[in-house]
Amino acid sequence: MSHDSSIAPKLEEIKQEIDQALPNASQEAKDTLLGGVEAQLRSGQVEPGTTSAGRVGSRAGKVSELTVIAPLKPGGADRLRSLFKLMNGYFGAADRVGTVHDMRFVFLPGDEQMLFATAFDGDWDSYIDDFATQIPVEMDLLFSEVEGWPGIHDPSVKDFIVEYQHTAEGWYVASPDLTVADTRRAQKKAEIVDELLDKVGSL
Amino acid sequence: MVDATDAIDLDDLQSLIVFRRPAPYWGSFVLARFGGAAQGRAALRGLVPHVVSAAEWGAGRRNLSVAVGLTYEGLAALGLPAESLDGFPVQLRDGMAARASRLGDLGDSAPDNWQSPFGTGSVHALVLITADSEALWRESLAAAGRAIDEAGLQILGRQHVAALAGARTTFGYRDGISFPNIAGLPESPFTAPERPIATGEFLLGHPSESGAVLPMPQPDVLGRNGIYAGVRKIHTRVAAFRSFLKANSQDAAGEELLAAKMVGRWRSGTPLSLAPAADDPSLVTEPDRLNDFTYADDLQGLICPHGAHIRRMNPRDSSLATLADPRIHRIIRQGAVYGPALPDDVLDDDGAERGLFFTFMSARADALEFLKREWIDDGNTFNLGSERDPIAGNNDDDGATFTIPARPVRRRLRGLERFTVTRGGEYAFVPSLTALRWLADPEP
Ligand code: HEM
Numbered sequence: 188m189s190h191d192s193s194i195a196p197k198l199e200e201i202k203q204e205i206d207q208a209l210p211n212a213s214q215e216a217k218d219t220l221l222g223g224v225e226a227q228l229r230s231g232q233v234e235p236g237t238t239s240a241g242r243v244g245s246r247a248g249k250v251s252e253l254t255v256i257a258p259l260k261p262g263g264a265d266r267l268r269s270l271f272k273l274m275n276g277y278f279g280a281a282d283r284v285g286t287v288h289d290m291r292f293v294f295l296p297g298d299e300q301m302l303f304a305t306a307f308d309g310d311w312d313s314y315i316d317d318f319a320t321q322i323p324v325e326m327d328l329l330f331s332e333v334e335g336w337p338g339i340h341d342p343s344v345k346d347f348i349v350e351y352q353h354t355a356e357g358w359y360v361a362s363p364d365l366t367v368a369d370t371r372r373a374q375k376k377a378e379i380v381d382e383l384l385d386k387v388g389s390l
Numbered sequence: 391m392v393d394a395t396d397a398i399d400l401d402d403l404q405s406l407i408v409f410r411r412p413a414p415y416w417g418s419f420v421l422a423r424f425g426g427a428a429q430g431r432a433a434l435r436g437l438v439p440h441v442v443s444a445a446e447w448g449a450g451r452r453n454l455s456v457a458v459g460l461t462y463e464g465l466a467a468l469g470l471p472a473e474s475l476d477g478f479p480v481q482l483r484d485g486m487a488a489r490a491s492r493l494g495d496l497g498d499s500a501p502d503n504w505q506s507p508f509g510t511g512s513v514h515a516l517v518l519i520t521a522d523s524e525a526l527w528r529e530s531l532a533a534a535g536r537a538i539d540e541a542g543l544q545i546l547g548r549q550h551v552a553a554l555a556g557a558r559t560t561f562g563y564r565d566g567i568s569f570p571n572i573a574g575l576p577e578s579p580f581t582a583p584e585r586p587i588a589t590g591e592f593l594l595g596h597p598s599e600s601g602a603v604l605p606m607p608q609p610d611v612l613g614r615n616g617i618y619a620g621v622r623k624i625h626t627r628v629a630a631f632r633s634f635l636k637a638n639s640q641d642a643a644g645e646e647l648l649a650a651k652m653v654g655r656w657r658s659g660t661p662l663s664l665a666p667a668a669d670d671p672s673l674v675t676e677p678d679r680l681n682d683f684t685y686a687d688d689l690q691g692l693i694c695p696h697g698a699h700i701r702r703m704n705p706r707d708s709s710l711a712t713l714a715d716p717r718i719h720r721i722i723r724q725g726a727v728y729g730p731a732l733p734d735d736v737l738d739d740d741g742a743e744r745g746l747f748f749t750f751m752s753a754r755a756d757a758l759e760f761l762k763r764e765w766i767d768d769g770n771t772f773n774l775g776s777e778r779d780p781i782a783g784n785n786d787d788d789g790a791t792f793t794i795p796a797r798p799v800r801r802r803l804r805g806l807e808r809f810t811v812t813r814g815g816e817y818a819f820v821p822s823l824t825a826l827r828w829l830a831d832p833e834p
Pocket of ligand 1: 559561563564565566567568569582624653655699700701703704721723746750757758761762781782810
């Protein structure tokens with residue numbers, strides 16, 4: 188299948204856009220970028236890209252991203268560091284949530300702000316009310332060092348989060364069509380199939 | 391975690407909240423528009439004496455519910471100040487048509503295809519009447535009609551509802567069985583076997599399950615003891631539904647079993663959980679057993695599939711794949727049938743309009759949207775991937791499936807269709823009687 192005649196003008200347009208947007212990039216980098224776009228156009232497969240995850244944030248397939256940069260109370264970073272240390276820096280308890288792919292807490296230089304970033308399934312505001320009845324203590328523990336945190340039970344908590352949320356400008360998800368539950372189920376199925384194959388093989 | 395003895399004044403609640411629809415029943419949905427604030431308030435003054443309170447209904451003198459709901463446009467037309475109007479949730483402020491994407495009202499169900507006056511923004515008040523006799527219904531409708539006429543309100547639409555033979559719905563199921571167990575409200579035989587749910591999940595101004603009082607419009611007299619309602623007119627594609635049952639069953643008994651697996655109840659109303667292999671009609675005569683079950687002994691869904699309508703809509707004690715709290719997603723439902731039954735055994739669409747008028751109520755204005763989007767049109771919480779509800783879901787793609795857990799291997803059916811189509815809907819506020827009187831006051 189050849190799209191050559193139809194994609195040539197489009198490619199030229201994109202080439203100019205690249206030149207304009209990235210005046211300082213090397214020619215090699217620009218060529219690489221253009222090559223990627225050309226391959227996409229030729230295959231006729233434009234990448235699905237992202238949509239909105241609700242009020243703020245991006246969504247790719249079933250997965251959404253949330254990035255919050257929030258101000259900390261004085262001394263809050265140190266107190267949270269001790270907390271994370273107690274937990275060995277790991278949140279095994281988040282298994283229960285069942286929609287969270289990953290989660291990270293990072294203190295920005297100067298310890299005045301915390302970056303919280305996560306990838307999760309669905310729209311974030313769908314289940315926030317459930318967090319308020321199911322894991323209120325955990326939520327308040329993690330965010331109580333944030334300046335102005337209204338508390339997970341406060342009706343304004345959604346607005347508070349949105350205020351400090353920044354939509355990712357660039358983002359990649361390897362399996363946008365698999366939720367955490369899907370992945371766990373697939374893993375279990377694979378184990379069962381393997382077991383079956385082992386048995387068949389040893390007959 | 392909430393004090394269940396929080397006293398509720400049943401004289402202050404509209405009976406729609408506690409009403410257990412009789413069988414048979416007759417009723418009407420009247421959609422009206424105020425000419426202006428003074429006229430609207432006068433109309434409410436005329437209507438309020440006809441509204442049946444929860445206490446009156448409970449006293450059992452007349453098996454009747456007459457309720458008044460107000461849309462956001464209606465509340466604005468009554469001249470409520472901005473501070474009060476701003477306190478209503480986005481669902482009411484924007485109206486149901488604007489929420490189409492959150493409700494999955496797409497394609498045939500899209501607001502562009504709704505029946506007027508739904509979704510036009512012109513509906514101000516809904517008067518909902520249900521009675522246990524034709525005479526009582528006619529009498530109440532006439533009385534409400536006189537109040538409306540005297541105030542000079544414009545009637546935009548009127549839909550009559552009535553039970554089909556055996557109190558079945560158009561698909562043949564008995565409906566109106568399960569009812570949430572709400573702290574402070576009277577129980578009935580059909581109350582679900584659950585720890586009482588905090589009053590504030592249903593009535594505004596009381597503590598919710600989290601302990602906090604959910605946001606409500608101000609002043610207090612306006613919001614307290616009110617509830618949000620999503621009213622939906624839903625057309626049922628009965629011939630397509632029957633054809634699906636037939637195409638996937640070997641005989642009539644198989645069709646009945648499949649119908650039961652899809653809803654979680656046999657069409658008689660008997661829950662699969664209490665009668666797994668065959669219907670047990672004797673249960674129907676024992677109302678206090680009809681809703682007395684949990685899923686504790688059926689965690690794998692071998693009896694009632696995880697994807698069955700009632701297991702999705704109220705997972706009870708099922709184990710879920712995501713951190714969800716079924717107790718904050720419970721709703722009060724009032725449903726009534728419109729249109730004629732499709733005669734038995736007919737498998738071709740006769741073009742007639744038939745379906746259900748639903749009123750879904752909760753103190754969480756997003757309750758309906760949550761259930762439709764997360765638990766009807768998605769299956770992730772039930773570990774079913776993207777699988778949708780087999781009767782209420784938007785099953786219009788070829789890949790739609792319904793999974794029935796079984797030994798040695800599960801059964802997975804294809805060829806589902808969208809068996810239900812939205813014909814219209816409105817979000818409304820169902821105020822307390824105190825609030826109705828306050829709203830009716832000529833000088834607010
Ligand atoms: C679209 C057409 C629908 C039909 C034909 C339908 C039919 C039924 C039937 C036959 C039952 C069983 C009777 C009972 O337990 O009372 C039921 C129960 C229920 N339905 Fe629906 N329904 C529909 C839509 C919906 C929607 C959109 C919702 C939610 C927003 C919903 C929520 C419920 C709930 C909560 C129950 C009770 C579950 C329980 O407590 O076990 N239904 N429905």
